[in-house]
Amino acid sequence: MKRKRPSRVELLQGTLELLILRTLVSGPSHGHAIAKQILRTSKEAFLVETGSLYPALHRLEAKGSITASWEQSEKKKRAKYYRLTALGKKELIAEQSKWEAFARAMGLVLNPLEG
Amino acid sequence: MTSLFRKLNWLLRRRNKEAELEEELQFHLDEETEERQAAGLSPEEAYRAARVELGNVTLLKEDTRAAWSWVRGEQLVRDVRNAARILKRDIRVNVVILCTIALGISANTAMFSIVNVMLLKLPIQNPERLVLINETHSADSLMPVSPGTFLELQRTSTSFQSICASLDQRFTLLEGDNPEAISGVLVTGSYFATLGLRLQLGRGITQEDDQVGRSDVVVISRALWARRFASDPEILGRTIQIDSRQRSVIGVVDIGVEETHVWVPMAFDAADRDNRVSHNLIVEGRLKPGVSTESAATELQQIARRLETAYPDTNLGWSVVLTPMTERIRVLAYLLLSVWGVAGAVLLIACANIANLLLARSISRRREIAIRMAIGATRFQVIRQLLVESIVLALIGGAAGLLLTYWGARGLNSLGSDVLPITVRMEPILLAFTALLSVTTGVIFGLAPALDLSNSNLSESVKDGSRSATAGQGHRRTRSALVVAEVSVSFVLLIGAGLMMRSFVKLSSVNPGFNATNVLVAELTLPARKYASADEARQFTDSALQEISSLPGVTAVGASQALPFSSGFTYGVVFEGRPDVKDNANPPVHYFAVSPQYFHALEIPLKRGRVFTKEDRAGSSLVTIVNETFARRFFPKESAIGKRIRVTSERGTWREIVGVVGNTKQEGLSTRPTAQIYEPLDQIPFSSMTFVVKTTGRPMSLARNLEKRIQNVDPEQPVAVRTLQEIVKESVFPVQIVMIFLSVFAGVALLIATTGLYGVIAYSVGQRTHEIGLRMALGADRRRLLVMLLRQGMFPVAIALMLGITVAFALTRVLRAFLFQTSATDALTFVGIFVLLTSVSLLACYLPARRALKVDPMVALRHE
Numbered sequence: 001m002k003r004k005r006p007s008r009v010e011l012l013q014g015t016l017e018l019l020i021l022r023t024l025v026s027g028p029s030h031g032h033a034i035a036k037q038i039l040r041t042s043k044e045a046f047l048v049e050t051g052s053l054y055p056a057l058h059r060l061e062a063k064g065s066i067t068a069s070w071e072q073s074e075k076k077k078r079a080k081y082y083r084l085t086a087l088g089k090k091e092l093i094a095e096q097s098k099w100e101a102f103a104r105a106m107g108l109v110l111n112p113l114e115g
Numbered sequence: 116m117t118s119l120f121r122k123l124n125w126l127l128r129r130r131n132k133e134a135e136l137e138e139e140l141q142f143h144l145d146e147e148t149e150e151r152q153a154a155g156l157s158p159e160e161a162y163r164a165a166r167v168e169l170g171n172v173t174l175l176k177e178d179t180r181a182a183w184s185w186v187r188g189e190q191l192v193r194d195v196r197n198a199a200r201i202l203k204r205d206i207r208v209n210v211v212i213l214c215t216i217a218l219g220i221s222a223n224t225a226m227f228s229i230v231n232v233m234l235l236k237l238p239i240q241n242p243e244r245l246v247l248i249n250e251t252h253s254a255d256s257l258m259p260v261s262p263g264t265f266l267e268l269q270r271t272s273t274s275f276q277s278i279c280a281s282l283d284q285r286f287t288l289l290e291g292d293n294p295e296a297i298s299g300v301l302v303t304g305s306y307f308a309t310l311g312l313r314l315q316l317g318r319g320i321t322q323e324d325d326q327v328g329r330s331d332v333v334v335i336s337r338a339l340w341a342r343r344f345a346s347d348p349e350i351l352g353r354t355i356q357i358d359s360r361q362r363s364v365i366g367v368v369d370i371g372v373e374e375t376h377v378w379v380p381m382a383f384d385a386a387d388r389d390n391r392v393s394h395n396l397i398v399e400g401r402l403k404p405g406v407s408t409e410s411a412a413t414e415l416q417q418i419a420r421r422l423e424t425a426y427p428d429t430n431l432g433w434s435v436v437l438t439p440m441t442e443r444i445r446v447l448a449y450l451l452l453s454v455w456g457v458a459g460a461v462l463l464i465a466c467a468n469i470a471n472l473l474l475a476r477s478i479s480r481r482r483e484i485a486i487r488m489a490i491g492a493t494r495f496q497v498i499r500q501l502l503v504e505s506i507v508l509a510l511i512g513g514a515a516g517l518l519l520t521y522w523g524a525r526g527l528n529s530l531g532s533d534v535l536p537i538t539v540r541m542e543p544i545l546l547a548f549t550a551l552l553s554v555t556t557g558v559i560f561g562l563a564p565a566l567d568l569s570n571s572n573l574s575e576s577v578k579d580g581s582r583s584a585t586a587g588q589g590h591r592r593t594r595s596a597l598v599v600a601e602v603s604v605s606f607v608l609l610i611g612a613g614l615m616m617r618s619f620v621k622l623s624s625v626n627p628g629f630n631a632t633n634v635l636v637a638e639l640t641l642p643a644r645k646y647a648s649a650d651e652a653r654q655f656t657d658s659a660l661q662e663i664s665s666l667p668g669v670t671a672v673g674a675s676q677a678l679p680f681s682s683g684f685t686y687g688v689v690f691e692g693r694p695d696v697k698d699n700a701n702p703p704v705h706y707f708a709v710s711p712q713y714f715h716a717l718e719i720p721l722k723r724g725r726v727f728t729k730e731d732r733a734g735s736s737l738v739t740i741v742n743e744t745f746a747r748r749f750f751p752k753e754s755a756i757g758k759r760i761r762v763t764s765e766r767g768t769w770r771e772i773v774g775v776v777g778n779t780k781q782e783g784l785s786t787r788p789t790a791q792i793y794e795p796l797d798q799i800p801f802s803s804m805t806f807v808v809k810t811t812g813r814p815m816s817l818a819r820n821l822e823k824r825i826q827n828v829d830p831e832q833p834v835a836v837r838t839l840q841e842i843v844k845e846s847v848f849p850v851q852i853v854m855i856f857l858s859v860f861a862g863v864a865l866l867i868a869t870t871g872l873y874g875v876i877a878y879s880v881g882q883r884t885h886e887i888g889l890r891m892a893l894g895a896d897r898r899r900l901l902v903m904l905l906r907q908g909m910f911p912v913a914i915a916l917m918l919g920i921t922v923a924f925a926l927t928r929v930l931r932a933f934l935f936q937t938s939a940t941d942a943l944t945f946v947g948i949f950v951l952l953t954s955v956s957l958l959a960c961y962l963p964a965r966r967a968l969k970v971d972p973m974v975a976l977r978h979e
Contacts, residue, residue, distance in 0.1 A: 016630045032146040058182035080139045
């Protein structure tokens with residue numbers, strides 16, 4: 001079977017929030033741009049569904065990991081921009097190290113000879 | 116803290132957020148469309164593609180909104196919504212559960228209302244310093260106090276802050292054209308201050324009001340104020356007519372349930388002040404701070420001894436004693452709280468029963484819960500959800516129970532004011548109590564099933580699914596234990612109710628010594644201003660008797676200054692030719708002054724000699740009649756007829772005993788007969804008297820005409836009419852009310868326990884349908900199978916009965932005070948209740964067992 005696009009990987013549960021937080025490190029951004037950014041940096045592997053993106057953004061906002069404000073977009077339109085809070089940064093560091101440990105362990109188990 | 120604030124802020128801004136989300140998504144859609152257009156699609160195609168990429172917007176919005184919610188609150192709402200859904204699913208069992216809760220809660224809200232009104236809202240201040248003062252003769256029963264003694268106590272005692280006297284009396288209230296007989300009380304000026312009665316409006320009666328000629332004032336009860344005067348705030352200063360006297364209202368008493376509706380000044384006259392023979396005043400005193408009841412009692416003794424020396428004719432042998440008021444309240448509290456204890460037991464039975472039903476149902480939910488836990492619900496979340504379900508059930512049931520109490524009390528009150536001594540008002544405190552009780556109830560009956568269910572083991576349950584998750588051994592044991600508890604508690608309650616019923620029946624069948632059937636009593640007091648001389652009173656009595664006897668439907672009419680079942684009058688008696696011995700020769704006997712037809716109207720039997728005739732008039736020879744107890748006690752070896760006696764107040768006038776009549780009960784059906792003497796009313800007229808009228812038909816239908824006939828003689832004379840039966844019934848009221856409550860509660864308990872038993876048997880038989888089918892297919896005898904099922908069902912019942920008998924033996928002792936000629940371990944009651952409970956249980960087991968055996972073996976075998 002021939003694929004037009006590079007293979008998409010389904011996001012694991014709970015990882016989307018981590019991806020969002022990481023994306024916002026480079027500065028405030030709106031929902032659409034965040035999705036594109038994730039797609040781009042993952043080399044088109046992670047296609048973030050809109051249906052998951054906005055609930056996740058609002059969940060993070062409710063938790064206080066990110067804040068939102070209405071600002072002008074590059075195209076001079078009103079858009080909702082999200083930015084990382086101090087709490088969000090702390091969370092990002094914790095989650096990222098957790099994820100890295102997890103990924104390392106997965107690698108060790110799956111490819112024992114390479115270790 | 117900040118996060119809480121943020122969430123709060125969000126909740127407030129929620130409507131706004133909807134619009135914002137809309138805008139945010141619109142922006143996303145626009146961006147996407149633009150991007151696709153830039154990639155070379157036509158505007159329509161670009162829009163459609165962007166729209167597809169966005170996906171299901173409704174779902175998206177819902178998921179997003181979920182992120183806004185105040186997490187915990189939302190979860191609770193979800194649990195409640197869940198609960199409602201699950202409750203709807205199993206409607207039949209839930210109706211049974213709701214009815215059970217309603218009955219259990221209702222019993223307790225009723226008791227709460229009563230206790231709230233009678234104990235917590237007592238209108239008296241600091242009741243612990245109040246004492247009741249009585250006179251007593253040679254350590255006999257306690258008697259009310261005579262006016263002379265009361266005034267002496269008031270004048271000389273130093274132990275009391277104040278001391279007051281009161282006298283219950285019935286009055287006629289005339290408002291508009293409608294005279295109404297109401298109960299009230301004559302009080303001395305110190306009454307309100309002594310009791311510290313709380314007033315809703317105005318002031319109480321004071322010493323200034325309590326004087327002859329200045330006493331035209333009245334204090335009314337809140338109930339009367341509401342009923343007759345529509346709670347008119349301008350009531351103070353208004354004059355109302357009470358017993359044909361205009362009295363101006365000076366206050367409204369804040370009183371809940373008591374019978375008393377009007378308070379009027381006593382206003383002793385000169386004759387009262389020297390009256391030391393009529394023991395008729397209820398005397399209460401408030402102790403000075405720092406004075407003990409013991410030292411007050413000693414002082415009263417000293418005063419009594421002084422009175423004995425000063426007035427040996429009237430006070431010899433009399434002493435004055437006190438009883439702390441709290442003791443009376445304690446008796447009432449004890450009674451109420453024990454009945455409440457019974458209501459609590461009913462609720463506990465209800466809880467056990469519901470827990471049982473929920474346990475039975477939990478089998479069918481085991482898989483649901485197991486799956487929920489497998490996909491990530493924590494044990495706590497599961498328990499919380501199950502408890503919310505129980506609490507929702509309990510709250511609905513509690514609301515139903517509250518309404519049941521409310522309507523029930525209203526229904527009983529509408530039957531007659533005497534049926535139930537409570538009015539249930541929907542007060543905040545009652546609502547709060549019901550809500551709290553409901554939640555507690557929900558937790559109690561829901562906890563065991565919730566803990567049990569949350570223990571579900573996924574693999575076991577899901578695997579077990581095909582055999583509908585059969586309950587384990589431990590599970591069945593829990594349910595049997597609950598049945599044992601229910602049945603044994605019901606047994607104890609039924610024994611209590613049975614004993615009360617037996618007492619009540621015995622009490623009701625006691626012969627009072629007279630026949631109260633179809634007898635009207637008309638009470639009246641001739642005003643001293645109008646009937647100054649004995650002749651005038653005599654004339655009134657004669658004419659009234661004549662008027663009444665000519666009334667159609669009247670077969671006999673008599674008059675008396677006192678009635679049986681009233682505290683009445685007591686006098687000491689002196690016997691001709693016997694020395695005055697302090698302890699024996701001057702004992703108080705109940706005294707009646709009666710017209711000749713009195714014995715006939717009440718059907719009091721003549722035992723020896725004769726009754727009074729018209730010839731026993733003023734001026735003819737002085738005669739008297741005694742009852743059998745009198746004759747037996749004072750003339751044990753000889754005939755009383757022809758002997759001469761006199762009461763202590765009539766000096767030097769010996770009366771000859773001309774007849775002996777049967778005993779009549781004086782202070783209630785349960786009391787022993789007392790010695791009684793009768794004198795002809797014509798020879799010793801009284802201003803306060805009662806006509807007793809024997810009628811042929813329904814007595815109350817004659818009441819109005821009776822009143823008119825009396826008013827033919829004196830149009831201004833008020834009369835209070837009621838039936839003698841009513842008076843007799845009032846005397847058994849305490850026993851009756853305890854019996855009614857206990858019976859109702861025990862009946863409810865029996866019903867609940869029986870349903871529980873039925874449920875358990877039906878369920879366990881249902882579980883074993885397969886096994887039963889197998890046995891039958893293999894040729895087992897149906898009857899043997901039935902016996903086997905019954906034996907298994909009755910096993911917990913047998914244990915419960917043994918337990919119940921043991922506990923009942925120990926507990927029914929607390930009822931002893933209310934029992935009449937019935938032992939607390941009455942064999943008949945125990946056997947009767949044993950048989951009743953055994954047969955009801957057998958039936959509860961038999962019905963489901965028979966149904967199971969009727970099933971075709973093949974169907975049963977295939978049953979899963």
